[in-house]
Amino acid sequence: MxxxxxxxxxxxxxxxxxxxxxxxxxxxxxxxxxxxxxxxxxxxxxxxxxxxxxxxxxxxxxxxxxxxxxxxxxxxxxxxxxxxxxxxxxxxxxxxxxxxxxxxxxxxxxxxxxxxxxxxxxxxxxxxxxxxxxxxxxxxxxxxxxxxxxxxxxxxxxxxxxxxxxxxxxxxxxxxxxxxxLETASMFHPPAPAPEAAKMAADLVAGATRAIAILGGGCRRSADAVLELIERLGIIAVTTNAGKGVVPEDHPLSLGSSLPFEPVRTLLEEADVVLAIGTELGETDLLYTCKPYQIPGKLIRIDIDPHQLTMNFHPSLAILSDAGLAAKEICKHLSASVSGADRADREKIVRDSRAKLVGEWSAEAPKHKAILDVLAGSLDRDALICADSTQLAYTGNHYYPSKTAGAWLFPNGYGTLGSAMPAAIGAKIGCPSRQVVAIVGDGSFLYTLEELATAVENRVGIPIVLWNNRSYGEIKDAMNAGGIPTIGVDLYTPDFVAVARGFGCQAILVESLSQFGAELGKALSRDVPTLLQIDADGPSFAELAN
Missing domain, CATH: 3.40.50.970 (Thiamin diphosphate (ThDP)-binding fold, Pyr/PP domains)
Structure with missing residues (x-):
């Protein structure tokens, strides 16, 4: 209008x-x-x-x-x-x-x-x-x-x-x-699904015995409607990294962001119907293990981008629609919610599958998990973590328990270095009352270190968790695995604590998990950034690994 x-x-x-x-x-x-x-x-x-x-x-x-x-x-x-x-x-x-x-x-x-x-x-x-x-x-x-x-x-x-x-x-x-x-701004509405297509989707999923949903970043803005659909169908849900938290990861039907892991690959390959909403079904969702999955059953794809409806996997049913409008329309065509017995069976499958997510983590993952556990136990439910391309974040993509949509930002597609700290500044400026945390690596932090000045100038208080292993660790591991000389990946790193203080930030060298939790709490209350440096080879490393 x-x-x-x-x-x-x-x-x-x-x-x-x-x-x-x-x-x-x-x-x-x-x-x-x-x-x-x-x-x-x-x-x-x-x-x-x-x-x-x-x-x-x-x-x-x-x-x-x-x-x-x-x-x-x-x-x-x-x-x-x-x-x-x-x-x-x-x-x-x-x-x-x-x-x-x-x-x-x-x-x-x-x-x-x-x-x-x-x-x-x-x-x-x-x-x-x-x-x-x-x-x-x-x-x-x-x-x-x-x-x-x-x-x-x-x-x-x-x-x-x-x-x-x-x-x-x-x-x-x-x-x-x-x-x-000088006119009133126009009002725009996204595309909705054809009712007959929504009914076909409802009938296919409701009639399935081993259905599973894959939820991507296209669901973030419609998380409430998508969660209602998952509840009505009683369907097991797994998300991509971009879709983390669309179904809270403590929900009994949620497998979290665990697509790269063998138990989830097995569920997808045994499924008679897979409902994919707002996702490319692309390789960047699988980079942790780099092991692809198959979808031999019927695939329903819902996406706002027509180019994605047949990309990577060919669907049995493709619906061009906004994720939330599609979820609401499908719910209209469901005659009843799933039975209590069927839901209990599916919740057990989720529990059993989660218990099996133990064999494909990286060697460093226990150390990362200890830090991520402190974050999860300290932050608000809707706290936003902006994570960089660093090994701590790679584990976090699949381990950190996001409980709301849009609470974990990682550079999934382009996979750049250096995004986390300036992204956290922008996020905190946009949502000043929300907790915002950046996770960076020693290599990625140097890409955009100068933006500490912007944060101080704008009184942006964000904790910056620095995982310092003095290398491009992921590339070094890949070189070692391939028998390739590790050239260019062992790095000289500056005294980050001194540098951050020189910008006017608070900065602490973290030496224990208990200290990390305490300093994180203080950092969240400041109006300038706080650098929390964790050295991968520090003297308290054993505690971080437990």
Whole structure:
């Protein structure tokens, strides 16, 4: 619905700011540059919060964490050329992990595009880069198109698979006048399933004797509806890493995020019906053991992305729909809930399968589990953990007991290093009253260490749990397993405690599990980051392993 209202002529940059305000954006992550200064001319009038990262990669990861924590699109504003390219990894991670991010980027003047005169920040084709890492991208060549392009970006966030949208504006257009209509923001609704398709799905699952559900990140925004469906069907549920907590991992029908493990692979291969909702069924869900599963039974796939409906596994029934709307529609076609006896049998299968999840953990997993147990026992039920690509987090992907959807953020798809700490900053800025924790490794922490300054400047109090094994441990293990010389993986690491204190953070070298729990509690109450360094080879390592 659009209510027509007054039209005014304003500079293009101000028109964009006004439109963002109409759609409820309240925070912009950006490092100002000479090509983006026009955006700031009326900035104080708009009431946005401006967060200045220390590197554009940090800006993208902060927007990524903000979007995950709040469920709302984040805004990242970048300069031409190096600004966009520096942020590219964070934008690509948001693309892979299906998170909404509006990226506003300047480019060279229209007369300079593709000419190669050596202009400041010149890229041969900046737009060609954008097309590789965004769900939608547009190079604005006429200010008359600005409002339409922004409306289209917002509509895709809300009606399709949420992914970054990049709007590129040549810098000579930012100050050029355009007409903007001061209207109520449009309302968008995602696609719902055809009732006959939902009935077919209900009949297939209700008639099955060994059904199991695989729930992915596409269920996060609809966790209540999906959980109701699981309850009505009395169906065993397993999640991907991106779907952790959609069914609380202490629920009697939940196998947690355990897809890579043999007991779950067996259940999938013995299932007569598999219901997959909001998941790619991709290889990144299995990287802990790298052992694939088969689905010989009937597969029902529900996804908002039409390209995923037949990807990787061919379904018997494919339904294009938002996960929550599909779950609600299927529930309408269920004549009765599962019997008490059938549910009891399935809960026993879950208990037995969980008891068998013991044989495929890494050699270091007992040490990781001890730390994760302290986290689980100390944090609120809805606390958000932003985890980096580090061995502690690899174990956490499958061991940490997430009890709510959207409480575990890991770079699943693109698998980058360095996302966790800036993502945690963005998440805490978006949800200041929520507990937010970052898990980093010594290698990954150095990718975005400079964002400690941003956190201190913005009074962001997050515990940063640093697992320090002085190496790229996962790669080193892979080299050893393959008989490959371990070149380039043993690292010199700085005195992280001293470095963090130099930024104005609190920092502690943790020497026992009891100390970790106590310091974690203190860190959660501070308004600056607290680095909690755990040395893998420290003198108290034996305690961490028990």
């Amino acid at each position: 659009v209510n027509q209202a007054e039209q005014i002529d304003v500079p293009c940059a101000d028109a964009i700011m006004r439109l963002l305000e109409r759609y409820g954006f309240d925070t912009i992550f950006s490092i100002p540059g000479v090509h983006t200064v026009d955006f700031y001319r009326t900035f104080p009038e708009r009431g946005f919060r401006h967060v200045t990262p220390r590197h554009e990669q940090g800006a993208a990861f902060m927007a990524y964490g903000y979007a995950f924590a709040t469920g709302r699109p984040a805004c990242c504003m970048l300069i031409t050329g190096p600004g966009l390219l520096n942020a590219g990894t964070g934008i690509a991670e948001a693309y892979s992990d299906s998170l909404p991010m509006l990226v506003l980027t300047a480019s060279n003047q229209r007369a300079e595009l593709g000419v190669g005169r050596g202009c400041l920040h010149e890229t041969k084709s900046q737009h060609a880069v954008e097309q590789q890492i965004a769900g939608f991208s547009h190079l604005v060549l006429d200010t008359a198109n600005v409002a339409e392009v922004l409306h289209r970006s917002i509509s895709l966030f809300l009606t399709a698979r949420p992914r970054p949208a990049i709007i590129e504006i040549p810098r000579d257009l930012l100050a050029a006048p355009t007409r903007v209509t």
